[in-house]
Amino acid sequence: MTRIWTICRRELQATFGSVVAYILLAVFMLLSGYFFYSDLVFILLMASFTPVAGLWQWVFLDLRLVTLLIVPLVTMRLFAEEKKLGTIELLWTYPVRDIEIILGKFLAAVAFFLVMLLPNAILCALLFSYHPFDLGPLMSAYLGLILLGVSFIACGLFVSSTTENQVVSAMVTYGILVFFWFLTWNEEAANQAALRILLGLSLFDRFFNFTRGVIDIRDVVFFVLFISFFLFLTWQSLTARKWRGVP
Amino acid sequence: MIAVDGVSKSFGSFVAIEDLSFEVAAGEIVGLLGPNGAGKTTMMRILAGVFPPSRGTVHVAGYDVVKDPLRTRAAVGYFPERVSAYLDMTVSSYLRYVAKMKGFSGSAANSQAVSAMGACGIEAVANRIIGSLSKGFRQRVGIAQALTGEPSVLILDEPTSGLDPEQVADMRDLIRGLGEKRTVILSTHILPEVESTCDRVIILHRGRIVAVDTTGNLSRRIQRAGRIFVEIDAPVEDARQHLSQFAGVSSVESKPRSGDSAASFIVMTEQDRDVRAALASSIVQRGWGLVELRSVAFSLEEIFLTLTQDQEGS
Structure with missing residues (x-):
């Protein structure tokens, strides 16, 4: 357990020791701030006298895109850099389990993601101080966004474990995540039975419910399964050295 | 301290090592000698716990190593062929991290890092970023990393590769010092390295053990015949005849001419006879010009060839 924390802390130090982290934080803050502002103005102009109803749906659907843009850039180095440097081989000679290595890196990325969401939470708090609103739908949307982001992280962590090239790592992660998004775009083309399965697998359709303030336990379970699945794949990817050797 | 029994490792259809068995006693410094691709690194990775063997058992x-991987790893310090460390960390924070990974916490981790730096003579660069260090220092950081946590066994994969001669000498001194209290296995493809640091040698060739012997015995086995290169300014046939009739010479082989008039030969001498001085003066006495005379060391490949032939013959 303490080794998970040791790895997580080193990972965070490496992240915040590099200028990349601050650029990613700044881009996320700017884009999410802009969306928050423009969505708020849009709702005020177009919709109703109650500024908050319907706002979260707009804001969080936009935040979903920014998260999709930034998270693969956060996860790309997690294993790819260790493979490139060769330090991964050393980790395998320390008395630490593969699963502890994976969880340490995973938790570091999750922590960074939560830090990334902070400025936006401040905006929400600011709005609340001027115009108190029902917190339930906002919490639901945040839960959805965190589950979505952590799912992206699990996927990116796995892809990072398969390559030593960070660009490849980010691009393939984009590929997989966008595929899960586009799965249900062409709804007319699929027959009804296939569509139900596709809808069930679409990360973004699952996320949609949370932004409407609906927490369905099936959606939560889906995200947890998605995350576990990719963590399991990461574990398999690390274990592959036993029959494939150390690259 | 180390017992390897019938170990094989294959990756897909590629067999990296096959049926290796050897033992290393506590406090020994043993060299794994072999050309590139002999299976040295694979064997060392198995000892260090990077992956398990396909067949056979290994006790460290x-x-x-298969049933108790974490305890084995705790007892082993490993220095990989590809020296690696987090380039963005300082030496001391990196070694503290390594100590924590090896199960030490707080002040214990700190004192582990300090003593490892002391043993490797890198206290002066403790607060430097690893990425800014020279190759020689990075190599020492790698050794310090292996030493952290006071493992009883050190596995060093080509610890002197890529260093300049002075750094190589320093590194060998360092390893000899470390070997006073620990069991050390080091790999190399350089023969003199084994001779200068190891008590015993295990020679690998194409994934198999060719010879296990003490360093002294091995030197005797492979150096039972000497080899001399001679270049003489004289008629080729006369010179050849003179050389082949010389006492202590077992065979003479002509080399293609390199200069305008000189004749060159490779002369093999009998065991334990240094005929160089006598040979030189005899050539001069004949009134010929002695252009060059030097002994030619056997390359590792040639040594493997003779050892493998020995094995097949016996």
Whole structure:
């Protein structure tokens, strides 16, 4: 357990020791701030006298895109850099389990993601101080966004474990995540039975419910399964050295 | 301290090592010698716990590497062929991290890092970023990393590769010092390295053990015949005849001419006879010009060839 924390802390130090982290934080803050502002103005102009109803749906659907843009850039180095440097081989000679290595890196990325969401939470708090609103739908949307982001992280962590090239790592992660998004775009083309399965697998359709303030336990379970699945794949990817050797 | 029994490792259809068995006693410094691709690194990775063997059993410090991987790893310090460290960390923070990974916490981790730096003579660069260090220092950081946590066994994969001669000498001194209290296995493809640091040698060739012997015995086995290169300014046939009739010479082989008039030969001498001085003066006495005379060391490949032939012959 303490080794998970040791790895997580080193990972965070490496992240915040590099200028990349601050650029990613700044881009996320700017884009999410802009969306928050423009969505708020849009709702005020177009919709109703109650500024908050319907706002979260707009804001969080936009935040979903920014998260999709930034998270693969956060996860790309997690294993790819260790493979490139060769330090991964050393980790395998320390008395630490593969699963502890994976969880340490995973938790570091999750922590960074939560830090990334902070400025936006401040905006929400600011709005609340001027115009108190029902917190339930906002919490639901945040839960959805965190589950979505952590799912992206699990996927990116796995892809990072398969390559030593960070660009490849980010691009393939984009590929997989966008595929899960586009799965249900062409709804007319699929027959009804296939569509139900596709809808069930679409990360973004699952996320949609949370932004409407609906927490369905099936959606939560889906995200947890998605995350576990990719963590399991990461574990398999690390274990592959036993029959494939150390690259 | 280390017991390897019938170990094989294959990756897909590629067999990296096959049926290796050897033992290393506590406190020994043993060299794994072999050309590139002989299976040295694969064997060392198995000892260090990077991956398990495909067949056979390996015990390190009393633990089975397959059944008890974490305890084995705790007893082993590993220095990989590809020296690696987090380039963005300082030396001391990196070693503290390594100590924590090896199970030490707080002040214990700190004192581990300090003593490892002391043993490797890198206290002066403790607060430097690893990425800014020279190759020689990075190599020492790698050794310090292996030493952290006071493992009883050190596995060093080509610890002197890529260093300049002075750094190589320093590194060998360092390893000899470390070997006073620990069991050390080091790999190399350089023969003199083994001679200068190891008590015993295990020679690998194409994934198999070709010879296990003490360093002294091995030197005797492979150096039972000497080899001299001679270049003489004289008629080729006369010179050849003179050389082949010389006492202590077992065979003479002509080399293609390199200069305008000189004739060159490779002369093999009998065991334990240094005929160089006598040969030189005899050539001069004949009134010929002695252009060059030097002994030619056997390359590792040639040594493997003779050892493998020995094995097949016996």
